[in-house]
Amino acid sequence: MTTFRLNVNGRQHSVDADSDTPLLYVLRDDLKLNGAKFGCGLGQCGACTVLLDKEAVMSCLVPVATIGTREVRTVESLANGALQRAFVDEQAAQCGYCIAGMMVRAQALLERGGTPSAAEIRRHMAVNLCRCGTHMRIMRAIERALHEGRSA
Structure with a gap:
């Protein structure tokens, strides 16, 4: 040890x-x-x-x-932040198991700056899996956070 x-x-x-x-x-x-x-x-x-x-x-x-x-x-560092609000607003979580990892990966993208296209967001997020099928809601939450200039 x-x-x-x-x-x-x-x-x-x-x-x-x-x-x-x-x-x-x-x-x-x-x-x-x-x-x-x-x-x-x-x-x-x-x-x-x-x-x-x-x-x-x-x-x-x-x-x-x-x-x-x-x-x-x-993900605890993102609690009550703007990205979390976007995920809630878009109802991006279903079972919730993948959401912490999704939010953290999305935060990395937001912190890079710029305005990634939908294809770039999908490519960035493709590493994280969601078995419930809320991918479209997750995408909308990330796009919402980007559009509204939000980051935690």
């Missing part, structure tokens, strides 16, 4: 973990941040997506030892 200092959602945390422990496990088990979900554990579904220095990454694939001083942001 090694002690790691992590900057998560703007707060410093010290956690004891094996160096190869996935960031997802540290977030959920040690820091009790349960927004990122365990889906496949293989980086194929996106339910565990977090921002790592503004880049959307699948936390099930990121060993805690590789974080260093980079900033980690989870």
Whole structure:
């Protein structure tokens, strides 16, 4: 076990973990941040997506030892923000399992700036899977947030 200092959602945390422990496990088990979900554990579904220095990454694939001083942001950092409002307004969540990862990946796109086309949004979001079929509502929520100049 090694002690790691992590900057998560703007707060410093010290956690004891094996160096190869996935960031997802540290977030959920040690820091009790349960927004990122365990889906496949293989980086194929996106339910565990977090921002790592503004880049959307699948936390099930990121060993805690590789974080260093980079900033980690989870869906909890987006709570009550404009992107969340857009997802609510568009009724983008059905079962809710994928939504945290979807919102985080969408936030990464919003923070890039510019005005991506619908095709660019689809391409960016294609990495994250939704089994309920709310893809069109998710797309509308992202477009709404972009159109209204919203970001959390």
